[in-house]
Amino acid sequence: MTRRTGTHPDLAHPRVGAALFSTWRVGTPERQRQAVEAIAHTWERRPWPAADLLAYHVYTGHDGETLMHHSQWAGEQAYEAFVKTHRQERNDEIDTAVPGIERVGLDRYRYYRSEERAACDHRVPGLIVTVRVDFEPGAADRRGDWIDLLLRTPPGPGAHHGLIAAHFHLATDGTHVLNYAEWETAEAYDRAIAVPVGEEWERVRTYPGVKGFTGTRHHHALGLVPE
Incomplete structure (x- = not known):
């Protein structure tokens, strides 16, 4: 049942x-x-x-x-x-x-990889944010490299406070990446996106083949x- x-x-x-x-x-x-x-x-x-x-x-x-x-x-x-x-x-x-x-x-x-929560972290997400990252035609092979770059880029001070985990998926049609991010609260997410973007994160945002980002709260x- x-x-x-x-x-x-x-x-x-x-x-x-x-x-x-x-x-x-x-x-x-x-x-x-x-x-x-x-x-x-x-x-x-x-x-x-x-x-x-x-x-x-x-x-x-x-x-x-x-x-x-x-x-x-x-x-x-x-x-x-x-x-x-x-x-x-x-x-x-x-x-x-x-x-x-x-x-x-x-x-x-298909699932690709995650920024996992710590083993001792038992917080329950109060907000789910899905971010669709669209790629140019012919750039499907760049999507995994882009995710890898993002996950090895250090966050700015306080930028990820309140982020519990982020899970990256590759669209099977090759067009985009979906990031399913678990946040402790909506307020924590608002504070994080208000942090100015540094040079390292600008490289993530302007990575070759990336067309744009669309975020939705749930x-x-x-x-x-x-x-």
Whole structure:
């Protein structure tokens, strides 16, 4: 069966062969809440759909309009089988409860590496920030090197205070990197991004092939896992 959990996902779980992120636009904070509850109700009434689905998490966007979905699969074939056999009936039930949901898009990733939390760090993230880093056409091979450069660049004074962990994923279509960053609070993130960028970080921002950065703030609203 399916059960609800408040535990955040393990982004570096070794069994995850396919990490999927998608966005739904629902329109208002009230409809965000209604959609989360509709998802929970729909899934909890049904058996867990596949052994190769490790977890499914939903986040409310701080924009008050969107939901981010993150599912962890052992491989993409398991996801494709789910689409053929289980996804539509679940979406139909959710749409009946909350009509007018716009499903904006889905991106597929493979995990690359993380800036891990310390073993003794038991903080619970109060804010999730996803940063999409787009690359120029033909620069897909530069993405891993860019992540490596970022992770060996020392932060400025106080710049990473409040950062719990950051997990980097490579889009399978070669177009971008996704950084899923866990922050202690929104205030800690605001302080960090207010720190002036030094010369070393400017090299990260202007790395050859990088087109631009898009950051989005989220709150973890729902976790679903097998019983």
